[in-house]
Amino acid sequence: MFVDAYTCAKFFIYYLCARLLTQGKLDEKYFFSINRICKIIAVIFFVLALHDAFLSPWFPVADFRYFTNSVMLFFEHPEYLARASMTVLFILAYNYRYYKHNIYYIIMLTIVMILTFRTKAIISTFIIYILYIYFVKFKFKSLLPVGVGAVGGTAYLGYDSLNKYYVEIEESARLILTNDGIQIANNYFPIGSGFGSFASSMAAQYYSKLYMKLGYYRRKDIGMGEGRKGNFLSDTFWPIVIAQTGWLGLFSFCLAIISMLIYIIQSRKSDVYYFWVALSIMAHEIIASFAESAFFHPTAMAEFLLLGLITSIHEFPREEKKAKD
Template sequence: MKLKIRKKTLVIVILGLYLLFKHALEANSTSIVNLIVSYSDEALTIMATGYVLYAMMSYKKVPKFAKSALASWGVLLLIGVVSTLFNMVQPLKSDVIDMIACSKFFAFYVATGIYWNNHFQQDILLEFNGIVRFIVTVLSLLVICNVLIYPLFPSSEFRLFINSQQLFFGHPSNLADSALFCFIILLINEDKIDKTNTLYMILASLLIVSTMRDKQISAMVFGWISYLYFYKFKFNSKFCLVVIGLVASIYIGYDSLSLYYGGNLDATARGAMTSTGFQIAKEKFPLGYGFASFGSGASIAPYSKLYYQYKISTIYGLTPLEPNFANDAFWPIVFGQFGWSGFIVVAFFFWSLLNQCFKIKENRLMFCGTLVLIAYLIIATVGTTSIFNDSFMLCAAILSYAFVYRYRCDNEN
């Protein structure tokens, strides 16, 4: 297990590790450090936005996929600003905070795309490979110790056959996200050094299973299906792969989907948020209510009047005193804050990601890893804020790297 890092990529590696362990740092730091870590994603978003503006003014090469994302980002912000000015639901401070939150993925994706395009590091993911192997090994040993020997770290609720493991990450979902990104890096590099990466992929998979988070488990299973179908058995039909993965993901996540969205939608927080989001999109066609108005973290600080207006403020998890589930899904934000116009923009962006992914032809493992990342972004929309969440900033950097890699392969051929 070799850990080899070049000096010129040291800053990139440190930033990647920081994003991988950000929530762990947040959960285990003192008040001052916790405050710095908590707002670091906003600071990174502002810095990434500044870099994009600088790159455009200095005529740096902007890859086509980044231009497409830049257009989606710009249109979404424009919709948000216009609808905010028309409705004025929240204070200006909340609107600005939410504008930054909705820009996190876009800013990092575009900025890293421009950076990779102008300063391409051929083996940067390979440099992460040894580090990821070490991380997966240590975390796996800690989980084994926590489950079988002595509980060094707290665990969450009991699911199926095990308490959901979270170690020092603060929540099982945070550990699952980090393990999934490790799994994808190992998958992409599986053919570059030796065949032992498969063993570490298994360890990462077991880590994900130990958290008992359906979304990440679905993405991991889809990763294995992609790996076996497209790389090991050399099948070429990408459409069949997507169908198989979709069926597997729905099967794994069926219980959670039934719990949160089955039966009477208004009986659960996520269901009520989703149905209300659709109602808002219909009533406020085509722009929604604007930033910080509904479904986002900024909509509960202060508590948005829309929760009272649409009579969902008494539902468990949506009350003014405990709005724990008000910021727990992606589509309520899209429909509630940006309306059908925002839905079209977001749908186009997801389509553009898939379109770029399907153009990766030279490296089957790169295609598999990229497809799993995009699949997870889409799967995560039912239970997280997806691309509006800081957990996916590392995902943005990996995707942009894969697409620049594809451009360079095309140009060489």
């Protein structure tokens, strides 16, 4: 329970600690020191991904999609490669105000994420470019046109995946977890069934008693067993929040996310680069939340640490010391 409670809160803890503990200590050039490292990483990922996608791969590859296998290089899963690429991309994007040639490395990482064939990463990258073109390149201020375009583009790009996991496959793991999560929230109204009880990795690892009640039998070949067909005992983000914390917890979580978004949106007129990167990070996690543990994912902590640091720079930038007379 304690581990799960920390898992559910750590993204916000990382964000707040990075934001509050560095106030007045950083400036917008803070990430200059690792810009070259990020470029080197981008080139390495790009070259290796192209090689493994179109030639005899040096590293294990995942499932075949479209025209080649999903690349994952030396990572455990293509999702980890996509998230690592996304984090490096965010740093390059933040430094773009001073290093315009970073765009070439951003494009390299975009190609890497496309070759992982993770729909979430591809949609998130699409959003990053839309936000850049609209707010940074053309300096538009209104949120409505880009909001409509982003939602429409996301719906178009993500339709196949949502249809596959929530419509076509009648008893997909994600659909089952979502439906049962809602039912649990209703049964344990308003505070839910508690941490470590449903849909999280801890619930799966220690095999929550709720799983047996729901007919989730632990078998290695199909995950949920004969009673409930599917692939995973823990798979998506929202069922965790809804079931474990109830409708009250869901409301509180959404309120926290909305408050973060409001702060970021209000910054668009004062620092468009911070706005671009910060909003892209939040958009990425929100998009990912419909298909994975997202905000609770271990690799998401790097993004929220970065978000906290750039928010600290935006809110309380370090003042240059005046030269002595």
